[in-house]
Amino acid sequence: MxxxxxxxxxxxxxxxxxxxxxxxxxxxxxxxxxxxxxxxxxxxxxxxxxxxxxxxxxxxxxxxxxxxxxxxxxxxxxxxxxxxxxxxxxxxxxxxxxxxTTFNHLFDGTLDILNYLRDKYELHIITNGFEEAQERKMDNANIKSYFKTITNSEMVGVKKPNPKIFNFALDSAKASPTESVMIGDSLEADIEGAHSIGMETIYFDYRNLNNSNGYNRVTTLKSIETYL
CATH class of the missing domain: 1.10.150.240 (Putative phosphatase; domain 2)
Incomplete structure (x- = not known):
């Protein structure tokens, strides 16, 4: 990968x-x-x-x-x-x-993994969250500057796992599926949705449910370094 x-x-x-x-x-x-x-x-x-x-x-x-x-x-x-x-x-x-959005706790290792990746890859967000809240979350948590593009479901009119939102995000990023990886906590919305259009995937199983269905899986953000 x-x-x-x-x-x-x-x-x-x-x-x-x-x-x-x-x-x-x-x-x-x-x-x-x-x-x-x-x-x-x-x-x-x-x-x-x-x-x-x-x-x-x-x-x-x-x-x-x-x-x-x-x-x-x-x-x-x-x-x-x-x-x-x-x-x-x-x-x-x-x-x-x-x-x-007045509370802005990030998962352990968020800033470390973003700093590790930012010089090697272009970083992007795909979210089903409400547009007005998602922008404030990233602003207030001081992570918005890491991402070249931010795609939310309200701007596309569909939600993950619909392939349209992934294709919209890829077009915005000028990226192809085969050179892109999706990282998220939802097997259905993030992983299966991205896989269906040919993207690589990494399932963030932060609850340690151990139900990855054969997909690449990490339980900590630092473990992403294994794949990238």
Whole structure:
């Protein structure tokens, strides 16, 4: 892989930007601001899998952005038997996005691997996240300057694993699939999606689920050096 790759494409959330940690801190902040008596750890335990399920539906065009933002909160509060009025849920859904980018924890080794790669390859981002939030995340975490192109699903009109978003990103980067590698945490969205159009892939299994389905796999960002 090292000899033929010229372009490295990264996912953002759960790959470079520590979504779970930043999200938890955001909920702690907005619950306090809005005087909600919610046990944070109990809420997060049910919210995180619900959120992943909603993002899968969003990728498959089965729910809108608005339905995702509302539904993941409504379902999580219901799961822990806390009654929160719809007006408050809608308020929290906006406050969550507003405050999420005020926390900017990166995965261990993010800056090290970006510095290691930047002189050898052109670096890029492909993300399904909301455009307004993703730009602020990268700005506030001081990593935006590492990337030559940034492609998000809202500018393309489709989401990973749809091949259109990968082809759009490749065109923007003036890159061919065979000289490009996609690195991300989602087997379905990042790895299988990129593989389907002929890109090399590296699955970032940060949860250490050991379910790589035969794809190149790392459990730390530093281990990317094995391949690049």
């Amino acid at each position: 090292k000899d033929k790759i010229k372009h490295v494409f990264f996912d953002l959330d759960h790959t470079l930007w520590d979504f779970d940690k930043n999200s938890g801190l955001t909920f702690e902040k907005i619950f306090k601001i809005n005087n909600l008596d919610v046990e944070l750890s109990t809420f997060l335990k049910v919210y995180e899998p619900i959120n992943l399920d909603y993002w899968k539906l969003y990728r498959e065009e089965k729910v809108t952005k608005e339905a995702l933002r509302y539904g993941r909160l409504k379902d999580a509060f219901n799961a822990i038997n806390i009654n929160v009025e719809d007006d408050m849920i809608n308020h929290l859904s906006v406050a969550y996005i507003d405050h999420l």
